[in-house]
Amino acid sequence: MTRRADIAEVARHARVSKSTVSRVINGGYASPEVRARVGKVIQKLGYTPWSTARNFSLGRAGCIGLVIEDTQGQWIAQILGGIEAELTSKHISLLVGSLVVREHYDATTVASWIRERRVDGLVFTRAGQHERRLVEAAKRGGLAVALIAPDEDFTGVHVLRGDNVGAGAAVGEHLAQLGHRRVAFVGGQARTGENAWRESVDSVDRLTGLSKALGAHGVKIPESNVSFLRYHVECGVEYAERWLKLPRNRAPTAVVLGNDAMAIGFMRTLQSHDVRIPKDVSVVGFDDIPSASMYFPGLTTVRQEMREIGEAACHFVLRSVEAKTMTGSTHLYPMTLVPRESSGRVAE
Amino acid sequence: MTRRADIAEVARHARVSKSTVSRVINGGYASPEVRARVGKVIQKLGYTPWSTARNFSLGRAGCIGLVIEDTQGQWIAQILGGIEAELTSKHISLLVGSLVVREHYDATTVASWIRERRVDGLVFTRAGQHERRLVEAAKRGGLAVALIAPDEDFTGVHVLRGDNVGAGAAVGEHLAQLGHRRVAFVGGQARTGENAWRESVDSVDRLTGLSKALGAHGVKIPESNVSFLRYHVECGVEYAERWLKLPRNRAPTAVVLGNDAMAIGFMRTLQSHDVRIPKDVSVVGFDDIPSASMYFPGLTTVRQEMREIGEAACHFVLRSVEAKTMTGSTHLYPMTLVPRESSGRVAE
DNA sequence: CTGAAAGCGCTTACAG
DNA sequence: CTGAAAGCGCTTACAG
DSSP: OOOOOOHHHHHHHHTSOHHHHHHHHHTOSOOHHHHHHHHHHHHHHTOOOOHHHHHHHHTSOOEEEEEESOSOOTHHHHHHHHHHHHHTTSSOEEEEEESEETTEEOOHHHHHHHHTTOOSEEEEESOOGGGHHHHHHHHHTTOEEEEESOSSOOOSSEEEEEOHHHHHHHHHHHHHHTTOOSEEEEEOEEEOSSSOEEEOHHHHHHHHHHHHHHHTTTOOOOGGGEEEOOSSHHHHHHHHHHHHHSOTTTSOSEEEESSHHHHHHHHHHHHHTTOOTTTTOEEEOSBOOHHHHHSSSOOBEEEOOHHHHHHHHHHHHHHHHHHTOOOOEEEEEOOEEEOOTTOOOOOO | OOOOOOHHHHHHHHTSOHHHHHHHHHTOSOOHHHHHHHHHHHHHHTOOOOHHHHHHHHTSOOEEEEEESOSOOTHHHHHHHHHHHHHTTTTOEEEEEESEETTEEOOHHHHHHHHTTOOSEEEEESOOGGGHHHHHHHHHTTOEEEEESOSSOOOSSEEEEEOHHHHHHHHHHHHHHTTOOSEEEEEOEEEEETTEEEEOHHHHHHHHHHHHHHHTTTOOOOGGGEEEOOSSHHHHHHHHHHHHHSOTTTSOSEEEESSHHHHHHHHHHHHTTTOOTTTTOEEEOSBOOHHHHHSSSOOBEEEOOHHHHHHHHHHHHHHHHHHTOOOOEEEEEOOEEEOOTTOOOOOO
């Protein structure tokens, strides 16, 4: 662990001023000869500017933060990948923080990022009413903000989401083609408080598209076949238990769940009761998380390009940071139906 | 976006020096009266020290970095959760970077963290031969380093891993109890270069424990029933295709795979060929990723407490950072067998 | 217990 | 095109 060279040492060795070294590094004015000489010294000394000093001098954090609900969700992986790809070679690092730590909602990490100016920009996944304070604080602090699939209306920030109405419609069309007429929808919920939840807008949109497409084929989803539970495996299990109690000739022949995790919970419970999928019931989810294709039967779902969305969110944030403006924008990304084995032609 | 107060403004309002404000904030000497007065001003102005300035002054980064192979692995989620829990309220943030970006091995992000001193410490997951340069560079740079389940021997760093031999033995015992005598093992591989791989030590250890426990029951795993593929779903699929070609009376009645992802790939392929699990073949994995319990049949596996290990890794790194020492240490964490539906009594 | 001053390592107007 | 100087906002010996 030898002492690290600093910019002054480089300047001394190259017989120029620190300003010049800085300009060489950051692409400012410098004659070719000087540039070459300084470059050689930098090489020889193995000099790299200390990022903290650089950021301090530039008055910025040099980081953007990714806020996730908890570390369980499988789609955060893709978002992370997208953001990283966008950040590569940009002198900006990625901070990750979740809102649920040890099972408890806890916004202190993210709140301190904002207060202490630890980040220049923020990407929220699934921000809702409960995160409004945080989003507002971030805006007040002059941070660039992007929201992926938020569950509320926010202004002055970048909003990115999948085309949920279109996704629902694609599912409706798919099920109608397969001849289903008794369809159920089990949506997800968004957090509105410490322990308060309400219908998620993503799910409501998916239901809207689904109903519309089915309606075009003369199929109506009765109120009794619509419910909203939390976006969790266990809630899929819960609905499965409800489904199992229904007389088979009245039970839905196709069940559309708010996301893949719920769909998998639903399938696994049915399978453990010897219900065959898709022979006895077709199942559809949303998102296309890795588990969807790993399951047997493969889960029919609507793919959300989270990697691409993550990349775009990061891009918009970086652009706002550079421009030092706080404009907002809204972006809708297409979702594509991925038919797999869990959906099939209705029996008889 | 009102201008933020700085320490000088607080000092002015409280009619003390900046030194005193700093001491009040950081718990240095200060009379009760002064402490109260300064506290009140801080409250009123909503002052929070700017982390970048603070870190700059302290000569540190204020971050630790988590290095993952790629963003796909399901166990990174638990590690992330553990690290976050440990970091809560510690004025240290978590940077995340992966070694595989857009399908390509790319260590530049992590390398620049080290060169630019962006982190004070580093936690690597599954570091192997290919990461030795990075680990060495980190040590040379004076960073605290912890390795979770490394695939090589490293010295002068904190090493944390599950008790793989014990885990393998637990599986052996379990299968022997169920009467299995034809057992196969499909281990995983570790990266040794851009596109080079070799048997992972974790898998080798698991096989050692497995063989020993089975041996105690008079069961031997023939060489022909041992193979090593990559730790991926597709490799489980690959092995399944091999298994399907074997005559049933010679095929292994129990297959132990290097990790859960492989096991799930194996199961799903068998199921799609109407092979019943565990009736026709028992399947066991390692790790207990979320998908293991979500699958049907539930996957019997050996749980690795990744959350706890992540928390500990972070703890050791922070301790080394504070102590400014670079001691190494090694820690073995127990793994516990989680019997589920995928393993059962041997047929006949 | 408190304050004045130096220093952390960069960048960037400003002169030349 | 280049250099001297100021400044970013903290912390911390050092005096008192």
